[in-house]
Amino acid sequence: MQTTTQTAISESIKSIDQSVVPSIAIHISFEMLLTTIESLPHHQQWQLYQTLGTKLAPISAEAKAISRPSDEDDPSKWITVMEAQEEVDEEALDAWLETEGYPQNNV
DSSP, X not given: OHHHHHHHHHHHHHTSOGGGSOOOOOOOOHHHHHXXXXXXXHHHHHHHXXXXXXXXXXXXXXXXXXXXXXXXXXXXXXXOOOOTTOOOOHXXXXXXXXXXXXXXXXX
């Protein structure tokens, strides 16, 4: 009975013309929002955090990391480009680090 009622309600909500529904602004405290989220089941909390994270940070670190392999062969996209077995010029590296404002390494 309850499942049938929920299905009927969800179908009627889907059929509503969203252009005639007024927007509702609710102002609640951040603490109350967190308490509300924490009271939800874990899977709903996770869905909510994912949705908020996507809206607040659309280009996440994960998205950037996933996009990097396409730039793998473009040397201009990388800070350091070296070939395997190539020697590192430590003096040039130290000089560059000093010009960038890093303290000199006295090891």
